[in-house]
Amino acid sequence: MSQSATAGLAMEPLDFQTEHRPAKTTNVSGMERLASAVAGGVLAGWSLVGGRPRLLPLAIGGSLLYRGISGHCSLYRALSINSARSASPAVGVRARHGCKVEHRLAILRPADELYRSWRDVANLPRILRHVVRVEAIDERRSHWAAQAPLGATLEWDAEIINEREPELIAWRSLSGSQVDTAGSIHFQPLTHGRGTLVTVSLKYEPPGGKLTAALAEWTGAGLESRIKEDLRRFKNLAEAGEIPTIEGQPHG
Amino acid sequence: MKALCWHGKKDVRVENVPDPKILNPRDCIVRITATAICGSDLHLYNGNIPTMQSGDILGHEFMGEVVEVGREVKNLSVGDRVVVPFTICCGRCFFCQRELWSLCDNSNPNAELPAKLYGDSPAGLFGYSHMMGGYAGGQAEYARVPYADVGPLKIENGFTDEQVLFLSDIFPTGYMAAENCNIQPGDTVAIWGCGPVAQFAIHSAYFLGAERVIAIDRFPERLELARRWGKAETLNYEEVDVFEALKEMTGGRGPDACIDAVGLEAHGTTIDALYDRAKHATYLGTDRPHALRQAIFACRKGGTISIAGVYGGFLDKLPFGAAFNKGLKFAMGQTHMLRYMRPLLERIHQGQIDPSHLITHRLPLDKADEGYAIFNDKQDECIKVVLKPGAN
Numbered sequence: 268m269s270q271s272a273t274a275g276l277a278m279e280p281l282d283f284q285t286e287h288r289p290a291k292t293t294n295v296s297g298m299e300r301l302a303s304a305v306a307g308g309v310l311a312g313w314s315l316v317g318g319r320p321r322l323l324p325l326a327i328g329g330s331l332l333y334r335g336i337s338g339h340c341s342l343y344r345a346l347s348i349n350s351a352r353s354a355s356p357a358v359g360v361r362a363r364h365g366c367k368v369e370h371r372l373a374i375l376r377p378a379d380e381l382y383r384s385w386r387d388v389a390n391l392p393r394i395l396r397h398v399v400r401v402e403a404i405d406e407r408r409s410h411w412a413a414q415a416p417l418g419a420t421l422e423w424d425a426e427i428i429n430e431r432e433p434e435l436i437a438w439r440s441l442s443g444s445q446v447d448t449a450g451s452i453h454f455q456p457l458t459h460g461r462g463t464l465v466t467v468s469l470k471y472e473p474p475g476g477k478l479t480a481a482l483a484e485w486t487g488a489g490l491e492s493r494i495k496e497d498l499r500r501f502k503n504l505a506e507a508g509e510i511p512t513i514e515g516q517p518h519g
Numbered sequence: 520m521k522a523l524c525w526h527g528k529k530d531v532r533v534e535n536v537p538d539p540k541i542l543n544p545r546d547c548i549v550r551i552t553a554t555a556i557c558g559s560d561l562h563l564y565n566g567n568i569p570t571m572q573s574g575d576i577l578g579h580e581f582m583g584e585v586v587e588v589g590r591e592v593k594n595l596s597v598g599d600r601v602v603v604p605f606t607i608c609c610g611r612c613f614f615c616q617r618e619l620w621s622l623c624d625n626s627n628p629n630a631e632l633p634a635k636l637y638g639d640s641p642a643g644l645f646g647y648s649h650m651m652g653g654y655a656g657g658q659a660e661y662a663r664v665p666y667a668d669v670g671p672l673k674i675e676n677g678f679t680d681e682q683v684l685f686l687s688d689i690f691p692t693g694y695m696a697a698e699n700c701n702i703q704p705g706d707t708v709a710i711w712g713c714g715p716v717a718q719f720a721i722h723s724a725y726f727l728g729a730e731r732v733i734a735i736d737r738f739p740e741r742l743e744l745a746r747r748w749g750k751a752e753t754l755n756y757e758e759v760d761v762f763e764a765l766k767e768m769t770g771g772r773g774p775d776a777c778i779d780a781v782g783l784e785a786h787g788t789t790i791d792a793l794y795d796r797a798k799h800a801t802y803l804g805t806d807r808p809h810a811l812r813q814a815i816f817a818c819r820k821g822g823t824i825s826i827a828g829v830y831g832g833f834l835d836k837l838p839f840g841a842a843f844n845k846g847l848k849f850a851m852g853q854t855h856m857l858r859y860m861r862p863l864l865e866r867i868h869q870g871q872i873d874p875s876h877l878i879t880h881r882l883p884l885d886k887a888d889e890g891y892a893i894f895n896d897k898q899d900e901c902i903k904v905v906l907k908p909g910a911n
Contacts, residue, residue, distance in 0.1 A: 321569035375613050461613070492631070499630055507625040507666070508591065509543045511643060514541065517661060518535040518656045519524025519574040 293338035304335025365447065365472040368491045374502045375462035381505055382433035385452055393510070394501045397493060408441070421445045447472040466518040467498055522576045522659035522730040523887040528566035531577065531888050538565035539663035540656060544591035547667035549603060550776065553680035554581035554657045556887075556904045557605075557688060557716050558827045559782070561895050563648070566901035567783060568831055570632060570650040579605035579645040580659025580687040582680060585671075586600045599673035603664055604856035605688040606653065607643040609668035610669035613798075626666065632755075638655055641853060660908045681875035681905065682867055685719070688878045693719025696827035697727050702778035707731040709765055709817065710773035711810040713741035713753070715877055715903050716827050717780035721749035722872055724778075733768060735761055736863035737786070740900040748876055757788060765817045781810035782828025788816070789813075791836060798835065803904055808834045815842050826851035877903045883910040 282439055295303065303354035311328030314321040336342050374381060388401045393394040399412045407427045415421045422445030424460045450469040456462055503510045524534045524697050537550055562568050582602040585595050590671060608615050608623035615623050624641035630640035630651045640816055646656020655662065674683055693716045708724045710717050712737035724732045734745040742753040754764050763821045765774055783806035784790065795807035814899055815838050824847055866872055879902045882890045890904040
């Protein structure tokens with residue numbers, strides 16, 4: 268993914284000189300343009316320092332810079348992404364918007380037990396590694412706090428929009444939150460004593476745009492990797508009663 | 520406490536480190552009375568296993584006395600004497616429920632690492648890289664044992680440490696290698712390697728009804744032990760063509776089952792072995808599967824290849840066409856320890872075997888680094904090193 272992103276961006280300065288092209292519309296949001304321009308400027312500057320200019324970083328840096336200044340990204344156009352449409356004080360995530368992550372895992376426990384364990388929000392900070400705390404406001408609403416990159420904390424309120432014991436729980440963030448997210452967890456009993464198939468799906472608006480989300484995924488810091496790890500922790504806790512750890516053990 | 524720490528290729532040191540603590544409710548802490556260096560520890564020593572970190576405590580063959588138990592451990596008490604299996608297993612997942620103990624789903628805190636390399640994660644292991652969980656090992660004065668209500672075997676009769684220590688890995692591992700051969704009356708089993716696991720595989724093959732066992736190595740003392748203690752016939756691969764000799768000895772048919780008790784650091788004198796060494800030396804290959812290739816080539820049609828030696832990465836020039844067209848069966852993997860520990864303790868109890876016969880070197884833990892060097896270089900006819908914490 269990141270490779271195609273690089274290739275698409277690197278092509279941009281060449282395209283710029285071509286004539287008879289439709290007008291380029293702005294499809295990159297304000298914050299993302301600033302980030303793109305700064306990163307591009309730094310990269311392009313670095314590529315010119317020292318002896319021979321480094322061509323690939325120069326091309327990438329230049330195109331990021333252009334992307335930031337012009338607000339147009341051909342890769343986004345190719346992918347039909349537009350992060351410039353102003354995000355309204357959304358409830359959850361609008362249709363065909365944001366990133367969607369889905370992951371499944373079979374857990375050798377009955378569905379009703381897993382359902383109850385997830386439904387009790389007090390259990391969730393232990394399972395979800397980046398969630399610092401969850402406080403129930405009432406039966407359906409809860410307040411969430413999670414660690415974000417660079418030591419920041421994100422907070423939001425969420426409400427349960429659908430629940431069918433012991434099959435499914437669905438939720439979304441409420442307006443005025445720092446995070447726009449919607450998600451669900453399904454519990455599907457398996458035959459022949461194979462436990463329960465648990466499916467988590469999550470939609471969210473990545474703070475730095477989809478490109479940032481793709482890069483984060485590539486480095487293993489993205490939401491998809493987190494969901495995988497967290498679902499495994501849920502399984503560890505449900506099956507073994509604890510989450511395996513080596514934090515705090517001796518070493519030389 | 521004192522512990523043997525890994526710092527890089529051929530760099531292990533006994534250091535003072537903090538004592539282990541209970542970290543989870545199903546943990547216990549064991550004061551170690553005896554621990555051994557395993558042939559597979561030499562793969563770590565020689566830098567052949569990825570995801571090691573400087574300072575990691577090694578050792579996965581250990582036993583001792585329980586000194587502390589977590590609140591969920593009901594079957595052990597302080598003062599119990601236990602042998603700890605090298606694989607860590609929760610006892611409750613899909614795999615543990617099917618007695619596939621070494622494939623436990625819930626014992627590797629770094630499960631996503633092997634999942635990337637292997638497609639899924641096997642059980643966590645003591646002292647065997649971060650890909651396998653990063654657990655501190657047992658070449659130390661104390662060790663933390665996770666899921667202590669499942670793994671450790673209580674030793675209640677008056678056995679010495681040396682009689683039962685090898686129930687922690689190599690005796691069950693040798694036994695499973697033989698069991699995987701599905702031995703039928705009249706069968707001939709060939710075993711590549713005459714190291715400690717192979718020695719137990721020889722005994723186990725006879726326990727399970729093999730008529731003949733042929734053991735292959737190049738070190739005279741190991742071949743001698745296989746003949747004298749194991750009652751095996753032996754082949755020195757530096758002196759004979761192993762394939763021709765095996766064909767000859769089995770009327771042209773080949774051994775009914777072949778055990779690879781060598782693994783990823785095989786040595787050999789044939790062209791493929793030299794090719795492996797060249798690739799390995801130039802970082803173009805990970806594993807050197809010479810023994811496995813030869814086993815596949817020599818095995819009789821419809822026979823079984825049982826792999827006990829450790830492999831970690833990608834195998835080159837494996838004669839898969841031979842395996843397919845001869846209709847071979849393969850069985851392999853880390854040992855499902857809990858299937859074997861108690862029955863094998865019973866065999867020791869009945870006097871069918873005395874595992875302590877294997878020990879050639881006894882050293883205090885302080886000299887563990889010396890033990891690694893001696894074992895790695897096969898100095899002084901070394902076959903098995905046992906370390907005693909607390910001894911001088």
